[in-house]
Amino acid sequence: MEQEQNNTLAFLDVQVTREKDGSIDLPHNSLQANAHRLIPTQDILPPPTLQVSSQQHPPPPSYNTCDPSPSQLRVFSQANIKVYHTAPHKIQAQLQTHKDKQDLNTMAGGYSIPCKCGNVYIGEKRRELKTKIKEHQAHGRKGEIDKSAIIKHSHEQDHRIHWDQARIIAAVTHWHPRRIREAIKIY
Numbered sequence: 770m771e772q773e774q775n776n777t778l779a780f781l782d783v784q785v786t787r788e789k790d791g792s793i794d795l796p797h798n799s800l801q802a803n804a805h806r807l808i809p810t811q812d813i814l815p816p817p818t819l820q821v822s823s824q825q826h827p828p829p830p831s832y833n834t835c836d837p838s839p840s841q842l843r844v845f846s847q848a849n850i851k852v853y854h855t856a857p858h859k860i861q862a863q864l865q866t867h868k869d870k871q872d873l874n875t876m877a878g879g880y881s882i883p884c885k886c887g888n889v890y891i892g893e894k895r896r897e898l899k900t901k902i903k904e905h906q907a908h909g910r911k912g913e914i915d916k917s918a919i920i921k922h923s924h925e926q927d928h929r930i931h932w933d934q935a936r937i938i939a940a941v942t943h944w945h946p947r948r949i950r951e952a953i954k955i956y
Contacts, residue, residue, distance in 0.1 A: 773787070776788075836854070837852055874898045874899065874937060875897050875898075876937070876940040876942070877896070877940070877941065877942050877947060878893065878894065878937055878939050878940040878941045878942075878947060878950075879891060879892070879893050879894075879938040879941065879947065879951050879954055880892055880893070880898055880935060880936065880937050880938060881935065881936060881938050881954075882905075882919055882930060882931070882934070882935040883930075883931045883934050883935075884919070884922065884923070884929070884930055884931065885928045885929040885930070886926065886928050888922070890918060890919040890922070891954045891955045892918075892951065893941075893947045893950070893951040895944070895947075898935060898936075902935055904917075905917045905919055905920055906932070908920050909923065909924070938950075939954075
């Protein structure tokens with residue numbers, strides 16, 4: 770074992786020096802001096818761990834799927850760390866689906882309808898957007914202004930609603946996340 774002498778230590782062909790403040794100094798030229806020495810990778814790595822890529826991109830990362838040992842789980846639980854097991858990416862996820870993409874206007878989610886004054890009405894729907902717009906317009910025709918906030922705004926302020934500029938903000942299928950998304954967009 771090497772011993773430190775005169776605040777220096779020879780370590781792997783590098784002269785390591787301890788400074789007066791306790792920090793360690795490595796000479797910059799030691800790395801450059803040994804840069805011409807290349808060790809072939811086939812001498813270091815066993816053949817099964819070598820991966821050759823014919824593309825410009827590196828291969829996807831491989832995941833270690835072995836379970837943690839009981840001692841590791843004990844340490845994790847003492848540190849309030851929960852370990853969840855997930856499956857790695859499957860080939861099926863990489864393949865394209867045979868189904869056609871659904872039109873956003875037919876999906877459930879949040880929508881916005883602008884007004885002439887610059888305000889935008891934000892709402893959520895589970896049906897088609899054109900059906901929801903027809904419902905708002907029907908409330909206006911029937912005089913049911915308390916059933917639709919945008920109709921109430923239009924009636925009280927005498928503003929014109931731009932129905933043709935209504936658009937989908939986000940497609941969210943479940944009711945609770947849809948309501949949360951609507952509240953976030955409003956505020």
